[in-house]
Amino acid sequence: MSSRTTETFAAGGHAHEHVSDPKAVKDQIEQDIYASVGKPGRLFWIALALSLGAVGIGAVCWAYQIYTGLGVAGITNPVGWGVYIVDFVFWVGIAHSGTLISAILFLFRAKFRSKFNRAAEAMTVFAVLTAGLFPLVHLGRVWFFYWLFPYPNQRLLWINFRSPLIWDVFAVSTYLTVSVVFWYIGLVPDISLARRLKQVKEGKIARVLYGIFSGGWSGSFKEWQHYGQLYKYMAALAAPLVLSVHSVVSWDFAMGVVYGWHTTIFAPYFVAGAIFSGCAMVLTLVIPMRKIYRLEKYISIDDLEKLAKLLMFTGLIVGYAYIIELALAVYSGNVYEYEQFMYRMGGDYAWAYWTMMICNIGTPLLLFFRKLRRSIAFLFAISIPVNIGMWFERFNIIIISLAKDFDPYAFGLYTPSLIELGITLGSFGWFFTYYLGFTRTLPVLSVTELKEEVEHGR
């Protein structure tokens, strides 16, 4: 394999007149991408141990909370929702970019998506799995969580469809189902391919599992034809979910009477924020992955730059929403809303507010510089404050709004407890455990699509 071929590929797969042997290129792709599947190295085990340790801490904290009562969390009067709901919205937000990248960009034929879609979809699934924990964690009586589902029972009890929490139950579970199915469909040809790997052939369990999940895929022409249609159909089905899930999550707040929550801009504002945070998380995950698994050939700086542009664009929407919120509070003349926003800027939680402002408005602006946009180190560096900023955005919305709402007597502060932080840590552990497992068992880029591009490029 000549180095020239791979270079050409890395340049976008379009300058292909010099490609000598597409078969060789495809073989190389297979070899490179599947290199990560199999026996992991020491670094992997350390990372996994850390993640599982975090899960353990979170589990112990949760068990203690269930046994003792929610009082072990810092939530109190009047701040009835704390870090748990912040985490929930944060993870649901993270889950957003996966479907956006795979479904919407697929429909718009944005080519660069193929560099990220597998990782982003995996991230989506795991992030929803993580997010789904928090509504359980925050319940006062989690042992009755199934009461939130409409199931027939002899007591003739039903759920309240007027409650945004019920909408949440449906929105999030639908999103999880669709994103799992979408992800899986994309994976089928790749899993089938994996059966050919040496390490899979040797492993007894692996062979069986890959066999089952490949679903008897043989790669016939007819299968490919159906596959292509199904994928398009699923993409179309998943696309509206990108907008719906986070809109519904935003209505948990927007439907409330609390100022700082009760506003009509919440749905688009939350969706933009979710994509913003999702893109940042993709950068956080993909840049180290690219390095560790030596995927520089496949994920080029141009691709990353496109993602950075998306980040910048959604960041601008988010910034606009922040300013509009403020402007409305000042312009409305509503004393409660006005004081709420003044309190955000200058009150007890001003540090959280300004952290959010700097991270979410300030940092994306730096992406206007082409040089920074094309610096991989910078892109990784910028993804972290955006993640932090987006976490604080939810913190500001949820906590500060509740801390000072209507009745001055009932004003009060909230400080997260160690239990809440422990469970938050556990959620990161939970997410990364899944993600690490994914990187070692499944191809982190879509081999099928990469090969397809080579083929198209010919």
Add this chain to the structure above:
Amino acid sequence: MNRRDFLKFVGMASSATVLASCGVQRSNERLIPLLLPAEEDYLPGEAMFKPSACTECPAHCGVSVKLVEYNPIKLEGLENHPLNDGALCLRGQSSLMRLYHPARIRGPLRGRQYELVLDQMSGSPFQPVSWEEAYQLLADKMKEAAQAGRKNVYLSGRTSGSLSVLIDEFCRAAAVERLPEYEAYSHANLREAYNLLFGRREIPAYNIENSDFLLTVGADLLETFISPVNYGVQLRRARERQPRFHWMHLEPHASLTGFKAGQRLTLKPGSEPFLLSYLLNFIITSNLTENGLPDTVRQAIPRVNLAQAAEKTGIAQEKINEITQRLAAAQNPLLIAGGVSAMQANGLETALLAGLVQWATGMAGSTVDFSRAEDYARVGTLNDMENLSRRLDGGEIGVAFVSRTDPLLSTVPAGLQLGERLKKAAFRVAFTDIMADEHVKAYADAYDLILPLSHGFESWGDVEPRKGLVNVLQPALRETLFDTRSEGDILLSLSQIARGQQPSLAYKDWLTAQWNKRFGEARVAELLKQGYSAETVPPVTVALNAAGTAAFLRGAKFDVPAAGATLYVMPSIRSFDGRSKVLPLATEIPDPLTTISYGTWVSMPEASARELGVSDKTLVHKQRDEVQLEANGAAGKFAAMVQPGLPENVYTVQREQIPAAMQAYDPRSGEALARIDGAALSKTGATRPLAILAGALEQGQRNIIPRGHEEHKHGQEYLKGDETLYPQPNHPLYRWAISVDLETCTGCSACVAACHMENNIPCVGEEEHIRGREMSWIRVQPYYHEDGGMDHLIMMCQQCDFAPCENVCPVFATYHNDEGLNVMAYNRCVGTRYCHNNCPYKVRRFNWFDWTDRGAWQEPMTRMLNPDLWVRPKGVMEKCTFCVQRIRHAKDRAKDENRPVRDGEVTPACAQTCPANAISFGNILDTESEVYKKSQSKRKFRVLEVLGTGPALHYLRKEEHA
């Protein structure tokens, strides 16, 4: 599974079931078939009421004890009682906890440190003994002391009624000297002043309800002064009876009474005599005297003109003129001086001048009624305590009986060192009820023998708080909870042992004989049923002792101006002189001025706080700056609290919270001093947590309580709040509603206590309060206004028509019923707390823990729980239900009689106990109902109505802003 195994299992399961149902379970013992006639006071599942009296403070209001299966579960004021007419204060409501207090002494205890052999095995400094042993020991020690030439003495708290007669009898029989009684608030100056003026060392009954102008100087009528519930009830009646009734209150500090008076004026510390002298001068010059003032007295009255009065007191001349004009115009004026104004270095002068005003204007004999004087006849002063200290020092005292009073705790000035000196008595015996952990050491040091007293609801007795009013105490429980006896029984037994007889007579029989003698046998049964006897008393005409008064006036020192900053030591509306502190609820409920529940603090004006550099962090921060307070040569550390309305250079602190060394007294009359001059505050630099329940004490621009000016800013003026796209809720028969009158509400917080007791609301303690996790369903929210006024907003669930909490509950745990109630199905709640977040009034309460596990109801307090309600488990939201259990009872009754519920038939606990009748409950669909009429008032407003919640609470704002 094969056939044989199956048969084996079936056989095993069925025999296990049969076996398990054998045997008698404890709960079966109480099953009483209704075929048998119900025992007296006992109908299973049915609440019974028994009249009794509250003994938590010297006021002795009448109470009705709600009994369920012989367990008192709630106290209510006794309807039509001459003192409290159905109302009860915070302390009275909480006092049921005294009966069930986990720290009640379970049987007689012998102090051990005097034993030769110490029992090393047990950590307790006490050893349980039997009553017979205790009596014998006591009799021996009394004999020993008498032989050694020592005097046996009997010191008690204020005692009235038959028990006082019995104590006298016992003292005669056993040759024991009865000492003057000890009360921290003995009103010594007040009584001494009346003694000087009229030769009566008494506190008269103040007839507020028939007055049309009330002027109070320092007297905290609504908090702890003499009979606060009675004054609250009278004030309500005065407002009802006299449309032009006006109340002006003068005080040197800031008290709840002041803020709740019609007009509050602050005067300079110690300047009271100048104002009163000016009033006397005014009365003389304007010829307002009704009873005539002898010339000798006239000449002795200090000459004070208006300008001088204004200068000395710091009150504007026009305000003083308003006082005099109102005084002159009133038909039945009433002046009451007392509280902090009588408890200062020139307190006796203040009290005497006030008495002279009462005499001169003819109040004495009409609104100041000596015929129904409060029974303080045997109450001594701190001079008597000093006398006792001296005698203890001299080794004169043999056996010291200490009954129902606690000279060890902080209410006695440290100078007397009574606790230390008590040890010099040969043998000390205490009659008391509760020994909390923090008392054990002090009690072990001080007492050789502790005899536990039965609670008033476990024993027979009577109390006579004022002349002509006898309250009967009768056992509400079938038997005492623990091995305790009443003081009467103990004394009878001891007298009999002293006479060499076997103890045989029970106090009940002795008491019945007394009652038969006093009321006649026929009336006793009626008395027991009614609970009290209000007798007509012969009128008393008082005459001025001109010579004595003039002599005193000539020698009096009126001008005792404050030097430096002044510290006022106030009694607490929650614990009085500290005695009610032991009741968990009395501390759980916040102080109505500051909303502080747990912790010790000193209140200071804003200017002082600024000077000291005390942080101006908003009250949401519970970690407050610490200050060191130095006064009277002693020092203590407190949290700093800014009290709006406090005059410059005046600090206040609650008596129970200061060290004994800070207490002082006036040797002239033995009065404890409430005013301590030359107090100094300094910032220590440390901080300390303080459980302030309010996040803010002012409403700012929010107009929670409309204050006359522009109500809503632009964009909202066209929104009234009742516009909606949704159909109005359908309430076919009832729509329960409450109205709260902020004009009459006194902020006394009795409603909060009543709600706690009625609804099994746990006391969660200091730590959770600091975290903001109070559990009370009803709050008394003080809002201080910029104009110096203040309102208490009684905040509870508003039972909204369009309740924001209802539509967000995912499982329908909270929903709107067809009576307008926003009901909670606790069983269905999964604990999302969304309802709490979405409630603009923040009245929902989440069970963060299993409070029972955390000691909210330690045995035997579980017997106090209301069986009509659940004790909510952890993870469940709860809230005010307008006492839905009471509504249910009334509806059941009405259904039996085939009629709708009548107005006034249901009263929630908060409304029931309110001395001011500020809370009215009823069906607002009934246009004849009180709540409907009040909701039509011009003063009516609803809180946050603009949100469109359609609240069912109709508040009536104060007149001046209506």
